[in-house]
Amino acid sequence: MYRRESAGVAVDDSILGDVPNAGEILRAEKLRKSFHSGSQEIVPLDGVGLSVSRGEMIAVVGPSGAGKSTLLHLLAALDTPTSGAVYFAGNSLHSFGEIELADFRNRAVGFVWQRHHLLPDFTAAENVAMPLLIMGKTAGQALRAAADWLAKVGLAGREKQRAAELSGGEQQRVAIARALVNNPLLLLADEPTGDLDERSAEIIFELMQRLHRSHHLTSIIATHNLSLARRTDRVLSLEHGKLMPGAEALAGAAIGAAQTAGAGALTQGGRG
Ligand SMILES: Nc1ncnc2c1ncn2[C@@H]1O[C@H](COP(=O)(O)OP(=O)(O)O)[C@@H](O)[C@H]1O
Numbered sequence: 001m002y003r004r005e006s007a008g009v010a011v012d013d014s015i016l017g018d019v020p021n022a023g024e025i026l027r028a029e030k031l032r033k034s035f036h037s038g039s040q041e042i043v044p045l046d047g048v049g050l051s052v053s054r055g056e057m058i059a060v061v062g063p064s065g066a067g068k069s070t071l072l073h074l075l076a077a078l079d080t081p082t083s084g085a086v087y088f089a090g091n092s093l094h095s096f097g098e099i100e101l102a103d104f105r106n107r108a109v110g111f112v113w114q115r116h117h118l119l120p121d122f123t124a125a126e127n128v129a130m131p132l133l134i135m136g137k138t139a140g141q142a143l144r145a146a147a148d149w150l151a152k153v154g155l156a157g158r159e160k161q162r163a164a165e166l167s168g169g170e171q172q173r174v175a176i177a178r179a180l181v182n183n184p185l186l187l188l189a190d191e192p193t194g195d196l197d198e199r200s201a202e203i204i205f206e207l208m209q210r211l212h213r214s215h216h217l218t219s220i221i222a223t224h225n226l227s228l229a230r231r232t233d234r235v236l237s238l239e240h241g242k243l244m245p246g247a248e249a250l251a252g253a254a255i256g257a258a259q260t261a262g263a264g265a266l267t268q269g270g271r272g
């Protein structure tokens, strides 16, 4: 079903081809993740259940250390759960072999980090082109697609600028373009506005909302920003290892935002 032809280039669309246009696209069942820190066991996720419909934009809020990043990493197959399962279009990620997992990470998911994780000495276009080069596209194809995507995020004409020379908000636009250049179905963003000032955060959030709609994405955004979270379709709160809907979520986000503001002032940006 999944195969690769010569030069490691994926040629089979079956991971993405089986996905229905509506209904559930992503599901988490009884997700548990524990870490060992010395003699201590940390359990950020302790029975998380989640069903995400195609086209939804969901905010995951919760205090720092609640497990938001851990959850996004499991949903993106960047890490594996201690127990429980993640299903993409009805298929357990656990059942995927190495090639399918790589395809899932590279083509089904676009991931945006709080710190953009761009290669600072490479140009904006080279950073955006990177996932396509990894997929085996030619440099010409990849750079053309990168230029198109830079235009979509409002950075037309900035292709040749080094990533390190861009502002924080511009770097995050490049990171969004890089996340979406492979036309993934899922956009997972881990506090994408966490390092930005209020105005840049607003611009980045609006950009993500616009691209979410225009590209029929399914988006999950971890954020401390309560007012941005409220503008998604659904807010979920991660607390004590569980995901909860509703009013508690908004209260949790307010506490988290206050904590982040405090930590940011002390550490110039806080943790990623
Ligand atoms: N690789 C790891 N090893 C040990 N502990 C970890 C690891 N990753 C995360 N943790 C711990 O798990 C908890 C949840 O972390 P995280 O998912 O980063 O929370 P959040 O993103 O909500 O701030 C924290 O206590 C963190 O220290």
Ligand SMILES: [Mg+2]
Residues within 6 Å of the ligand: 068, 069, 070, 190, 191, 272
């Ligand atoms: Mg985090």
